[in-house]
Every structure is written in C-alpha cells, then in structure tokens.
Amino acid sequence: xxxxQSTTPARSSRRPRRRRPxxxxxxxxxxxxxxxxxxxxxxxxxxxxxxxxxxxxxxADRGMVEAFPIQAATIPDALTGRDVLGRGQTGSGKxxxxxxxxxAMQRGSARPxxxxxxxxxxxxxxxxxxxxxxxxxAKALGLHVRDVVGGTSFxxxxxxxxxxxxxxxxxxxxxxxxxxxxxxxxxxxxxxALDEADQMADMGFLPQVRALLDxxxxxxxxxxxxxxxxxxxxxxxxxxxTDPVVHSLAPPAASVDSMEHHQFLVTAADKQAxxxxxxxxxxxxxxxxxxxxxxxxxxxxxxxxxxxxxxLHGGKAQNARTRVLEEFRSGATTTLVATNVAARGxxxxxxxxxxxxxxxxxxxxxxxxxxRTARAGATGTxxxxxxxxxxxxxxxxxxxxxxxxxxxxxxxxxxxxxRVTGAREPSGVPLTAPAQPRPRTPERGTGRQGQGSxxxxxxxxxxxxxxxxxx
Numbered sequence: 001x002x003x004x005q006s007t008t009p010a011r012s013s014r015r016p017r018r019r020r021p022x023x024x025x026x027x028x029x030x031x032x033x034x035x036x037x038x039x040x041x042x043x044x045x046x047x048x049x050x051x052x053x054x055x056x057x058x059x060a061d062r063g064m065v066e067a068f069p070i071q072a073a074t075i076p077d078a079l080t081g082r083d084v085l086g087r088g089q090t091g092s093g094k095x096x097x098x099x100x101x102x103x104a105m106q107r108g109s110a111r112p113x114x115x116x117x118x119x120x121x122x123x124x125x126x127x128x129x130x131x132x133x134x135x136x137x138a139k140a141l142g143l144h145v146r147d148v149v150g151g152t153s154f155x156x157x158x159x160x161x162x163x164x165x166x167x168x169x170x171x172x173x174x175x176x177x178x179x180x181x182x183x184x185x186x187x188x189x190x191x192x193a194l195d196e197a198d199q200m201a202d203m204g205f206l207p208q209v210r211a212l213l214d215x216x217x218x219x220x221x222x223x224x225x226x227x228x229x230x231x232x233x234x235x236x237x238x239x240x241x242t243d244p245v246v247h248s249l250a251p252p253a254a255s256v257d258s259m260e261h262h263q264f265l266v267t268a269a270d271k272q273a274x275x276x277x278x279x280x281x282x283x284x285x286x287x288x289x290x291x292x293x294x295x296x297x298x299x300x301x302x303x304x305x306x307x308x309x310x311x312l313h314g315g316k317a318q319n320a321r322t323r324v325l326e327e328f329r330s331g332a333t334t335t336l337v338a339t340n341v342a343a344r345g346x347x348x349x350x351x352x353x354x355x356x357x358x359x360x361x362x363x364x365x366x367x368x369x370x371x372r373t374a375r376a377g378a379t380g381t382x383x384x385x386x387x388x389x390x391x392x393x394x395x396x397x398x399x400x401x402x403x404x405x406x407x408x409x410x411x412x413x414x415x416x417x418x419r420v421t422g423a424r425e426p427s428g429v430p431l432t433a434p435a436q437p438r439p440r441t442p443e444r445g446t447g448r449q450g451q452g453s454x455x456x457x458x459x460x461x462x463x464x465x466x467x468x469x470x471x
Contacts (some may be wrong), residue, residue, distance in 0.1 A: 052393040058140035068093035083244040098193040117167035151318035172208035180349030197226035261405040273412040281422035348359035
C-alpha cells in the first residue's frame with residue numbers, strides 16, 4: 001500500500017533563526033580638531049614666546065615684531081619639545097609657526113648628509129616658500145636651511161647635503177630618491193614638521209611620507225599642520241605623534257569670511273570674452289583652470305589680446321615655474337593662469353581677485369584656491385564662472401565649503417562685471433610669449449625631465465650610477 005501524503009506539515013529540523021539585534025548607526029569619529037574646538041589666541045610679540053634673542057632681533061630686522069595667532073598659540077608648546085598638531089586658515093602664518101621652533105632648538109651643526117631638522121611639503125613651490133622664509137632667520141643663528149625637490153639638479157642637491165644642512169625642506173618623492181641613493185640619512189633628525197598634510201594625503205603621498213617617518217628616530221618631535229584631519233592624516237597622527245598639543249585656530253570654511261564670493265552665470269559663447277576682460281583689470285589676478293593644457297591655452301589667448309599673463313602648472317620645468325612666479329610677483333605679468341599646483345603654498349602679496357574659470361568639484365579645492373587672496377587679514381574677491389549645466393553642482397559644492405556666493409548673470413560689457421572685478425576692455429595689442437628655457441638633458445637618478453621626482457614631488461625610480469650633471 002503506497003504511503004499517503006500527510007496532511008500535517010512536517011516539523012522542520014532546523015532551529016528558527018534568532019533575530020540579530022539592530023546595531024545603532026556608528027557615529028563618525030570626531031577628529032582632534034573637532035574635540036578641542038577653536039583656540040582663542042590673540043597676537044603676541046615674538047619676544048614673549050620664548051624664542052632666542054638673536055632670532056627675535058632677526059625677525060624685527062625684517063619688520064616682524066608681533067606673531068600671528070597661529071604662531072602665538074603653537075610656538076611656546078613647540079619650544080617645550082611637545083608634539084604639536086595645528087590648524088590655521090591659509091595665509092595665517094603657519095610657516096613660521098613650525099619653522100621658528102625648528103631653528104630655535106637646533107644644537108650644534110649638522111653632519112654631512114645627516115640633517116637635524118626636516119620639513120615635508122607637498123609641492124616644489126611650497127618648499128621654495130618655506131626655504132625663502134626661514135633662510136634669512138637661520139643665518140642669524142649660523143644655521144643652513146636648504147630644499148630638495150624634483151625638477152632641479154640632483155647632483156647639486158647631493159653637493160649641498162654633503163656640506164651639511166641643519167633644516168632640510170623636501171618633497172617626499174625627491175627625498176625618497178636621496179634616501180635610496182644614500183645621499184641623505186634621516187637617523188639624526190630630531191624634529192620633523194609636516195606642512196599641508198591633508199594635501200599630501202589628497203595627492204597620494206602618504207605611503208612615501210610613512211616610509212620616510214619610519215626612518216626618523218621615534219623619540220623625535222613632530223609638528224603637523226593640516227587644514228583637515230581626514231582618515232589618512234588621522235592615521236599619521238595616531239602612528240607618529242605622542243600626546244600632541246592641539247591648536248585649531250579656524251576650521252577651513254572660516255577663511256571665506258574675509259572675501260566677497262560671486263557666482264557669475266555665463267554662456268559658453270561669452271566665457272572667454274568675460275575671462276579676458278577680467279584679466280585685463282588693474283591689479284594682480286589668479287585664474288584657476290583644471291588642466292595644464294587649458295592653462296597654457298588660456299595664457300596664450302590672453303597675451304594675444306594684450307593681457308600680460310603667464311601659465312603655472314606641474315608640466316613646466318622648475319626653472320620655468322620659478323620664472324613665471326617671479327614675473328607675477330614683480331608685476332611684469334599681472335595675471336597668473338594656474339592649475340591646483342598653485343592652490344596651496346604660493347604666497348604672492350596683493351592678489352585682490354581669484355577667478356575659478358571652472359567651478360572646482362571639491363570644496364577643499366575651492367577654499368585653498370580662494371585662499372590666494374585675503375591673506376593675513378587682507379580682503380579679496382573670489383569669482384566663479386558657472387554655465388547653466390554647472391549650477392546645481394556649484395550650489396552643492398559651495399554649501400559644503402560654507403560659501404554664500406552672490407549670483408549675477410553677466411555678459412562681456414556688463415556694468416556688474418566691471419563693478420565687481422574691475423573688468424575692462426583689453427588693449428588688443430598682442431604680447432610676445434615669454435622666452436622658454438632651453439630643454440635640459442635628463443638627469444640620471446631622476447628619470448625623464450619633470451618626472452623622476454615629479455613636479456608635484458612624487459617618487460621616481462633612480463637609475464644606477466647616480467646623478468649626472470644636467471646639460
């Protein structure tokens with residue numbers, strides 16, 4: 001007799017699943033900057049901060065008597081030997097905030113190839129700025145500050161390191177080249193400063209930075225300055241800093257307060273004419289574009305219209321970049337067309353207008369580009385050219401940056417354009433392009449010109465046989 005199908009449901013042999021308790025949403029970790037809040041510090045005389053008398057006199061000789069708040073907050077703690085973590089808006093004086101303690105605490109002269117102080121920065125231009133700021137002050141103490149960056153002679157840098165460098169300012173890639181070649185040894189570094197640490201993270205340098213910091217004595221002092229403590233920078237703090245004193249002078253969005261922000265709605269057909277009229281204004285102007293090709297093309301169009309303009313980007317050899325900046329500083333050119341290579345670390349006085357020819361996608365890029373004006377208490381104007389298809393993206397980015405931009409539709413001859421920016425009709429007399437430096441023979445040890453230790457400081461693999469003198 002066949003088995004009939006039971007009408008009673010079979011009992012499952014598996015146990016019923018237990019419902020997992022729902023986890024509360026994990027709160028994002030608060031950074032040390034957020035935990036301490038904003039440090040309220042007034043400016044103070046350098047003479048009251050504990051610096052050596054010779055250094056105070058050297059500062060006074062250069063017209064610097066009173067420290068900015070970021071300096072007044074961090075220098076006394078740094079002089080005690082504590083690790084210091086600092087944040088200050090662009091143009092707030094961070095270079096001297098870490099540079100003066102590095103100079104003041106040097107004891108004796110450095111041995112050949114063995115620097116005693118180290119400053120890591122993301123770009124060549126920032127390295128030059130730091131070196132130029134500290135060198136005159138170092139001379140008052142009988143010390144030497146030198147930089148090693150990509151795009152310049154490796155051989156000359158080796159000669160400099162062999163003569164002894166008290167404070168070395170370096171981009172991570174070029175310093176890694178010297179370490180691998182044995183032309184720089186980090187075992188005697190007593191104090192290390194990291195400037196613009198968040199930009200080094202954004203540019204992908206942190207693996208190199210960690211490799212270099214692993215070679216520095218663990219008991220040395222660390223001074224780290226950063227606009228933000230994003231994940232990778234936070235890891236640096238956790239791994240390499242011991243109970244740091246934290247000073248947060250201002251969140252990144254605070255820098256927008258001393259600027260006027262404008263959103264100019266333009267058509268694609270009018271955009272170049274609007275840019276040209278803005279660039280023809282009186283006063284120093286920086287136009288930010290996205291690519292190296294766009295920078296060169298825009299500068300060429302401006303010169304063809306009679307506007308003295310120069311292009312600055314990472315594809316240029318270092319001597320060309322230096323020349324472009326010097327012409328802008330001296331007033332030989334009044335408009336600088338730049339990619340993000342100039343968004344941080346370039347200090348040129350009296351830049352009264354910054355123009356985003358294309359809206360940046362990242363709010364940090366907006367803030368650091370904008371920070372080329374309204375530096376050290378001055379005021380300035382920031383203009384972003386926005387086409388109809390870019391309006392929504394700009395609105396989102398501006399909100400994230402804490403920026404409230406006044407919106408105006410403009411055409412080349414509009415009075416509003418002239419009123420906000422000082423735009424005017426260019427002369428129309430073409431200007432010849434600046435003479436280009438003769439290409440140099442690539443250096444062995446740094447790879448192809450502009451790469452091995454790249455324009456932005458990235459590492460290149462040196463060839464065997466050391467460095468060869470450039471032709």
